[in-house]
Amino acid sequence: LRGGAKPPKMPPAAPAAPVEKFRKDYAPLGHVAENVNLTFKIADESTQVLSKVDFVRNTAGKEGPLKLDAEDLKLNSISIDGKALSEGTDYEWEGSDVIVIKEGLLKDKFTVETDCTIKPQDNTQLSGLYKSGMYCTQCEAEGFRRITPFQDRPDVMASYMVRVEAPKDSCPVLLSNGNMVTSGDLEGGRHFAEWKDPFPKPSYLFALVAGDLGSIHSTFKTKSGKEVALGIYSEHKNVDQLDWAMESLKQSMVWDEQRFGLEYDLDVFNIVAVGDFNMGAMENKGLNIFNTACVLAAPKTATDDDFERVQGVIAHEYFHNWTGNRVTCRDWFQLTLKEGLTVFRDQQFTSDMTSEAVKRIDDVRSLRAAQFPQDNGPMAHPIRPESYIAMDNFYTATVYLKGAEVIGMYQTLLGRDGFRKGMDLYFERHDGTAVTCDDFRAAMQDANGVDLEQFERWYTQAGGPPPPPRGGPPPPELCHICHGKVHYPSSPKHFTKKLGWFCHPTKSSFWELS
Numbered sequence: 001l002r003g004g005a006k007p008p009k010m011p012p013a014a015p016a017a018p019v020e021k022f023r024k025d026y027a028p029l030g031h032v033a034e035n036v037n038l039t040f041k042i043a044d045e046s047t048q049v050l051s052k053v054d055f056v057r058n059t060a061g062k063e064g065p066l067k068l069d070a071e072d073l074k075l076n077s078i079s080i081d082g083k084a085l086s087e088g089t090d091y092e093w094e095g096s097d098v099i100v101i102k103e104g105l106l107k108d109k110f111t112v113e114t115d116c117t118i119k120p121q122d123n124t125q126l127s128g129l130y131k132s133g134m135y136c137t138q139c140e141a142e143g144f145r146r147i148t149p150f151q152d153r154p155d156v157m158a159s160y161m162v163r164v165e166a167p168k169d170s171c172p173v174l175l176s177n178g179n180m181v182t183s184g185d186l187e188g189g190r191h192f193a194e195w196k197d198p199f200p201k202p203s204y205l206f207a208l209v210a211g212d213l214g215s216i217h218s219t220f221k222t223k224s225g226k227e228v229a230l231g232i233y234s235e236h237k238n239v240d241q242l243d244w245a246m247e248s249l250k251q252s253m254v255w256d257e258q259r260f261g262l263e264y265d266l267d268v269f270n271i272v273a274v275g276d277f278n279m280g281a282m283e284n285k286g287l288n289i290f291n292t293a294c295v296l297a298a299p300k301t302a303t304d305d306d307f308e309r310v311q312g313v314i315a316h317e318y319f320h321n322w323t324g325n326r327v328t329c330r331d332w333f334q335l336t337l338k339e340g341l342t343v344f345r346d347q348q349f350t351s352d353m354t355s356e357a358v359k360r361i362d363d364v365r366s367l368r369a370a371q372f373p374q375d376n377g378p379m380a381h382p383i384r385p386e387s388y389i390a391m392d393n394f395y396t397a398t399v400y401l402k403g404a405e406v407i408g409m410y411q412t413l414l415g416r417d418g419f420r421k422g423m424d425l426y427f428e429r430h431d432g433t434a435v436t437c438d439d440f441r442a443a444m445q446d447a448n449g450v451d452l453e454q455f456e457r458w459y460t461q462a463g464g465p466p467p468p469p470r471g472g473p474p475p476p477e478l479c480h481i482c483h484g485k486v487h488y489p490s491s492p493k494h495f496t497k498k499l500g501w502f503c504h505p506t507k508s509s510f511w512e513l514s
Helices: 236-241 243-260 304-319 332-353 356-375 397-430 437-448 453-460
Strands: 031-042 047-057 066-069 074-080 091-094 098-101 109-118 128-132 134-138 158-167 173-176 179-185 190-201 208-211 214-221 227-234 268-274 287-291 480-482 485-487 500-503 510-513
Touching: 031 208, 074 098, 134 268, 134 287, 158 173, 158 208, 173 190, 214 236, 214 243, 227 236, 227 243, 236 243, 243 268, 243 304, 243 332, 243 397, 268 304, 287 304, 304 332, 332 356, 332 397, 332 437, 356 397, 397 437, 397 453, 437 453
Parallel strands: 031 158, 227 268, 268 287, 485 510
Antiparallel strands: 031 047, 047 109, 066 098, 074 109, 091 098, 128 134, 134 208, 158 190, 173 208, 179 190, 214 227, 480 485, 500 510
């Protein structure tokens, strides 16, 4: 340019086209994380995250470069087995949020170390590590990649060792997953705490909380005699509203032992109530994080519905310890595997704690108000979707509420004892692994010696049959009966209805569908 001429204005770069992901494209990774060691050095201006991850060869996967998700963080350094890596020579960025380490640097076992800087106080997405009064994390579905480079997908299950360092005056409470190993003071008015989670978990269950919090504490003795330390944390002004949450937690622990034989597995169980939280609650292993609306309840201000909601949400997140944490989803298409099943479990819990009839009426009202319009509209999708662009869009009434109804049909078909046998086999086969909806159906089928192949239709198609009046067949204006089969209108959108089974949720009446 010459003579002081102004440069021409360039049009803004077009945003990258969204990429659709398909269930059929799932493939296991060639290398997977086995052990994760994290150190957080929290300061007012920024937080330094040091990561040391042991990787092992996965024979079920195809060999190739190592891809680490890394979003909105500053990468200071990266190394393999102590050797510093150079950008361009040893690794490249795929777009702006994936680090690709070249295949030639990978062995059957190796360790990747990274040094990153993040700014929680500037994180307005409330995903990853953010600061809003306290430091807090939310990693489901894909928030861990905003903390440190990692294979941020649910089928990568690793054990975690976490060290948190922070100013003692502003962050006297330092929490993470698992059991506390040690804690102590550091120079400059800082202190630390180290937490170890011995159970392998996916990255979406990672949690960290640091801040100035009040709390209440109690203990619970499991059926095997182990004593578990219970803690519920909140801002100091809300501590007097935590008692009902503690009582609800103990009720949940007793009920899961009695109904499903499931005992809590860590030495501590903590809950933190956060005012600025983008979900109702999150089941992070040993450290549940809740929106305050789902924890706080004071007799002077809360209604009966408020108390029941707190009781139900506390139970839901606690029940995830087995249905979601110990056994998790292979991929996010299987979301209903943990959410539909756990909603069903919390519905059964509330039925036992209150009134079965009233609870069922409430559940059906919610289903008709939120899920039926979804199933009959342009947003219709199966409880196990076949594709998505943004996973956050699939936390829907269909995945949760209809998913719970599908689980309830297993119990109707098999009976309560048969359902329990299926659950026992499910945990026996898959504890500590990431599985699919088909694995759950197979456990129910094999434990009871029945053929549930056609039941898969509930996972692959949207919509459903017209409700039968008074236990009879659907009305003739909506379908017709031919040789004992019920033919019903086409499914919304592009889903094709196929042969399956429908069972009335409260009666022993069944129809074959086509």
